[in-house]
Amino acid sequence: MTTEASAIPTTTLRPTLSASTSSPTTATSNTAPTSTTGSSTTGSNATLGENDFLTLLTTQLKNQDPLNPMDDTQSVSELAQFSALQATTSLSSTFTAFESNFAVSQASGMLGKSVTVTSTDSTGASSTVSGTVKAIQVVNGSPEFTLVDSSGKAIVGTDGTPTEFTTSQIVTISQ
Numbered sequence: 001m002t003t004e005a006s007a008i009p010t011t012t013l014r015p016t017l018s019a020s021t022s023s024p025t026t027a028t029s030n031t032a033p034t035s036t037t038g039s040s041t042t043g044s045n046a047t048l049g050e051n052d053f054l055t056l057l058t059t060q061l062k063n064q065d066p067l068n069p070m071d072d073t074q075s076v077s078e079l080a081q082f083s084a085l086q087a088t089t090s091l092s093s094t095f096t097a098f099e100s101n102f103a104v105s106q107a108s109g110m111l112g113k114s115v116t117v118t119s120t121d122s123t124g125a126s127s128t129v130s131g132t133v134k135a136i137q138v139v140n141g142s143p144e145f146t147l148v149d150s151s152g153k154a155i156v157g158t159d160g161t162p163t164e165f166t167t168s169q170i171v172t173i174s175q
Helices: 010-019 050-062 072-108
Strands: 114-120 126-139 142-148 164-166 170-174
Touching: 050 072, 072 126, 072 142, 126 164
Parallel strands: none
Antiparallel strands: 114 126, 114 170, 126 142, 142 164
16 A cells, blocks of 8 residues: 655654744645634744644644554653643743733832832933822733822823833832
8 A cells, every 4th residue: 555645754743743842833734724723823923723733643643654653652742742832831821910910019009109210201311200109000011100299290201291100110219
């Protein structure tokens, strides 16, 4: 029995799948496209999703040499690597959310405190600004705050709107 010329050898798919655990890659093949509902994307930042992994595994099984079948321990190893990668990705996104929430919580403790921050104007000149933290806003998951001067007026930029500072701009904090 001979295999078709368009069949993909398993040695072609395994390195591609293994490479996906260390960095995002794309897998290419000569087979007809199939419809999946996975989390795959196209472009230079494409990653393999759960459905993509199962599609690759199915393709490996369909196109394996019947006289030299794929080692089942290798399949289990690839599945374990994929599961570990998925868990690490989930942990990373959970930690990012925690980090954002923690930063907001820390920033809320600055309400009413006097701070000195570094500020850069439109010409690129750096200066320090002092005031009392009046309000905190969350912008793209990061806390930003506005200051008021000793008379209670908001510290504003050249456009007349209150200037929002980030916690990384803080130089000193006082009571």
